Amino acid sequence: MIAREAYRSVGLITGGRVIDPASGFDGIADVLIDEHGRVVRIEQCPGGRRPDAGPHAVIDATGKIVTPGFVDLHVHLREPGREDEETVASGSTAGVKGGFTTVCCMPNTDPPIADQETVRFVLDRAQSAPGRVHPIGAITRDREGKALAQISEMIEAGAVAFSDDGAPVASAGLMRRAMQYAQMFGVPIVEHCEVMELSGQGVMHEGVTSSKLGLKGIPAASEEICLARDIALARETGCHIHGAHLSTKGSVEIVRRAKHEGVKVTAEVTPHHLILTDDIIARDFDPLFKVNPPLRTQEDVLALREGLRDGAIDCIATDHAPHAWQEKDGEFDLAPFGMVGLETALGVCIKALIDSGVLDWKTLIDCLTNRPSRVFNLSAGALKAGAPADIVVIDPKATWTVGVNNLISKCKNSPFLGWELQGVVTAAVVDGRLVHHTNGGHSAASPEQSARARR
Amino acid sequence: MDETMTVTETQKKAQSESGAVEVSGAEQNPGRLRIKHLLGLEGVCREDIELIFATSRSFKDILDRPIKKVPPLRGQTVVNLFYEPSTRTRISFELAEKRLSADIVNFTASASSVQKGESLRDTVKNILAMKTDVIVIRHPCAGAPHFLTRATDAIILNAGDGSHEHPTQGLLDIYTMWERWGDVKGKRVLIVGDILHSRVARSNIWGLLTVGAQVAVCGPATLMPAFVHHIGVEVFTNLDKALAPGADAINCLRIQRERQSSDFLPSMREYSRLYGIDARRAASLRPGGLIMHPGPMNRGVEITSDVADGENSVILDQVTNGLAVRMAALYLLCGGQAPAKEEGV
Numbered sequence: 101m102i103a104r105e106a107y108r109s110v111g112l113i114t115g116g117r118v119i120d121p122a123s124g125f126d127g128i129a130d131v132l133i134d135e136h137g138r139v140v141r142i143e144q145c146p147g148g149r150r151p152d153a154g155p156h157a158v159i160d161a162t163g164k165i166v167t168p169g170f171v172d173l174h175v176h177l178r179e180p181g182r183e184d185e186e187t188v189a190s191g192s193t194a195g196v197k198g199g200f201t202t203v204c205c206m207p208n209t210d211p212p213i214a215d216q217e218t219v220r221f222v223l224d225r226a227q228s229a230p231g232r233v234h235p236i237g238a239i240t241r242d243r244e245g246k247a248l249a250q251i252s253e254m255i256e257a258g259a260v261a262f263s264d265d266g267a268p269v270a271s272a273g274l275m276r277r278a279m280q281y282a283q284m285f286g287v288p289i290v291e292h293c294e295v296m297e298l299s300g301q302g303v304m305h306e307g308v309t310s311s312k313l314g315l316k317g318i319p320a321a322s323e324e325i326c327l328a329r330d331i332a333l334a335r336e337t338g339c340h341i342h343g344a345h346l347s348t349k350g351s352v353e354i355v356r357r358a359k360h361e362g363v364k365v366t367a368e369v370t371p372h373h374l375i376l377t378d379d380i381i382a383r384d385f386d387p388l389f390k391v392n393p394p395l396r397t398q399e400d401v402l403a404l405r406e407g408l409r410d411g412a413i414d415c416i417a418t419d420h421a422p423h424a425w426q427e428k429d430g431e432f433d434l435a436p437f438g439m440v441g442l443e444t445a446l447g448v449c450i451k452a453l454i455d456s457g458v459l460d461w462k463t464l465i466d467c468l469t470n471r472p473s474r475v476f477n478l479s480a481g482a483l484k485a486g487a488p489a490d491i492v493v494i495d496p497k498a499t500w501t502v503g504v505n506n507l508i509s510k511c512k513n514s515p516f517l518g519w520e521l522q523g524v525v526t527a528a529v530v531d532g533r534l535v536h537h538t539n540g541g542h543s544a545a546s547p548e549q550s551a552r553a554r555r
Numbered sequence: 556m557d558e559t560m561t562v563t564e565t566q567k568k569a570q571s572e573s574g575a576v577e578v579s580g581a582e583q584n585p586g587r588l589r590i591k592h593l594l595g596l597e598g599v600c601r602e603d604i605e606l607i608f609a610t611s612r613s614f615k616d617i618l619d620r621p622i623k624k625v626p627p628l629r630g631q632t633v634v635n636l637f638y639e640p641s642t643r644t645r646i647s648f649e650l651a652e653k654r655l656s657a658d659i660v661n662f663t664a665s666a667s668s669v670q671k672g673e674s675l676r677d678t679v680k681n682i683l684a685m686k687t688d689v690i691v692i693r694h695p696c697a698g699a700p701h702f703l704t705r706a707t708d709a710i711i712l713n714a715g716d717g718s719h720e721h722p723t724q725g726l727l728d729i730y731t732m733w734e735r736w737g738d739v740k741g742k743r744v745l746i747v748g749d750i751l752h753s754r755v756a757r758s759n760i761w762g763l764l765t766v767g768a769q770v771a772v773c774g775p776a777t778l779m780p781a782f783v784h785h786i787g788v789e790v791f792t793n794l795d796k797a798l799a800p801g802a803d804a805i806n807c808l809r810i811q812r813e814r815q816s817s818d819f820l821p822s823m824r825e826y827s828r829l830y831g832i833d834a835r836r837a838a839s840l841r842p843g844g845l846i847m848h849p850g851p852m853n854r855g856v857e858i859t860s861d862v863a864d865g866e867n868s869v870i871l872d873q874v875t876n877g878l879a880v881r882m883a884a885l886y887l888l889c890g891g892q893a894p895a896k897e898e899g900v
Binding site for chain 1 (some may be wrong): 597671674675676694695696697698699701702704705706717718719720751752754757780781782783785817
């Protein structure tokens with residue numbers, strides 16, 4: 101049995117501002133859900149008469165925003181291998197709390213998701229998760245960058261895309277073969293764009309701050325060269341290439357130009373790259389800010405925001421990367437790269453994109469739902485009659501303070517500890533089931549949170 | 556307004572509260588340091604530097620006495636936590652601690668144990684559980700001393716963290732100039748060599764800028780960090796051009812032979828030809844000019860022997876001053892007050 105069947109079924113979400121970018125709908129409306137957990141219809145301003153929800157729950161969304169469930173194309177769920185850091189179930193639980201009813205998990209597990217058995221294993225684990233989980237398979241066998249993994253078999257088992265995330269395919273020749281091969285099945289290749297010879301032992305963005313701090317740098321060219329190479333290969337092979345977590349102004353321009361030319365390229369950006377800059381590391385060398393690709397400069401942040409606005413970048417993905425606290429509690433050079441992001445994404449995106457006037461609500465929701473869903477050809481991210489009801493309700497006014505005690509991911513390595521974020525997912529519905537809800541009430545900060553908040 | 560600006564401001568606020576650049580309370584406490592830890596010279600104010608210098612001068616007098624020991628740190632325990640091989644810095648700190656009557660614990664770990672062994676937090680917690688008060692740390696990772704300020708309540712002195720800073724070296728270099736000239740303001744100081752990997756250069760640059768010196772750096776472009784172009788420092792790749800306006804001090808940095816194997820430089824011979832300080836180049840010094848080197852020297856590579864041992868060289872004065880400056884830093888960080896001011900600094 102699928103775990104979410106244990107949750108309450110929802111029949112009606114009433115009175116909210118419904119935003120469904122896929123259909124272009126934006127207005128006060130009711131969403132009616134049938135007993136099979138499917139959307140029946142969206143009914144605009146029913147003049148005070150509420151449709152009948154039958155025995156199912158009614159969510160009063162007055163003053164709130166109702167959208168399709170968010171889709172995250174890039175998370176690390178650590179299962180199999182590091183279940184102490186996250187599991188498919190715990191990651192999905194953190195996901196629905198943050199509004200992500202669908203997540204796609206990267207294959208850098210142990211063993212890696214590089215064959216159909218492991219794909220099936222992850223999907224089996226996903227049965228006990230509140231949200232939907234789609235595995236991404238490895239491009240090369242064991243993610244070693246030497247020989248092609250069994251892409252077709254993994255597709256049969258349920259893999260939705262392919263990537264050696266974290267370990268870019270160094271050989272242009274092998275990457276070209278992978279693209280030729282994947283193109284036959286119409287699945288995207290997702291590249292973590294990095295030239296390792298240029299990144300070397302780098303731990304942060306190479307620039308003024310790194311040189312001031314004496315930390316080794318990862319130059320922007322490391323990402324841009326790999327991205328440009330892959331786009332050239334995509335142009336030749338006709339394969340769909342998806343650039344993961346773009347971080348530089350140059351990358352945005354490279355994708356923008358390639359799209360103009362008609363190359364089948366898409367791209368994502370993380371919430372942290374839309375708001376944080378490298379100089380925050382100068383504060384006190386805190387490894388919570390160590391991530392790959394690294395936090396870049398203000399100029400890059402503004403270019404990434406503009407990329408989302410004009411469509412050069414397709415969507416927002418969290419790159420949720422849980423790491424055990426002790427691994428992030430020490431020397432900056434020695435800590436692993438990565439930060440958790442599922443639970444803070446919405447609030448950070450509102451701050452970075454809506455409060456700054458770059459995007460309106462409808463476009464932001466598009467970047468979190470319909471656009472990512474289309475990148476991976478998923479049947480999610482829209483409120484269609486007859487489709488499974490994956491829906492989130494957002495209180496755009498509610499605020500909360502990010503702290504180690506109110507993050508439910510197994511790991512607390514968030515760069516936003518101590519931040520007050522506005523915008524809370526008050527309810528998340530998957531297949532018509534209420535898998536997450538909150539009253540918006542948040543407990544006072546603990547001493548530890550306050551201590552982190554001061555820093 | 557843009558959001559990330561807010562982030563930067565929050566950051567600055569947080570920084571001023573973190574103790575790294577503590578600024579409160581000093582007005583009420585003249586003669587006491589504003590900083591709580593000595594992590595680097597970036598952000599350390601002029602008053603603190605001048606206080607350390609005035610105190611160093613008093614301690615230097617003590618070093619010339621027959622009994623070279625004073626009691627201020629009696630009963631306090633200082634831990635020298637060295638994760639990198641070091642001879643002179645460790646000896647200098649040890650001697651400074653002994654001259655101040657502190658109890659000393661030496662903890663030496665190989666750089667490789669940093670990755671394999673016990674975590675830095677656990678090591679330090681264990682040492683502090685033995686009721687120690689001050690930690691002097693040398694570590695191959697930039698920012699390790701900053702981590703200790705988060706992880707412990709001890710007073711932290713940075714004795715060199717990766718390529719980041721080596722604040723007591725910066726202080727002793729500038730003190731050496733200050734002692735000779737009375738005032739460093741307006742003097743032109745040229746730092747030559749591998750600026751990119753040099754914590755000595757970074758501490759010198761920040762300290763010299765704070766006390767009003769004119770700072771120039773010179774080295775190959777492969778070994779030049781980006782930040783020097785943004786902070787009011789003259790940047791040269793051609794040594795003769797760097798020397799053309801004359802210099803009041805030339806500080807030659809040690810060049811590591813591994814920079815050649817990792818392609819920063821084609822050869823040591825070429826480096827020496829382009830950036831070595833020989834008698835001809837040393838002749839560009841202004842009257843009263845100084846030749847400095849933080850040691851250990853590669854004679855014949857970054858500096859020729861005749862210059863290193865010549866009349867302008869203050870290389871051994873630097874070593875002596877290092878002792879006085881480290882005594883002053885330890886004394887003041889442990890709550891000591893400056894001697895009554897007899898003269899302007």
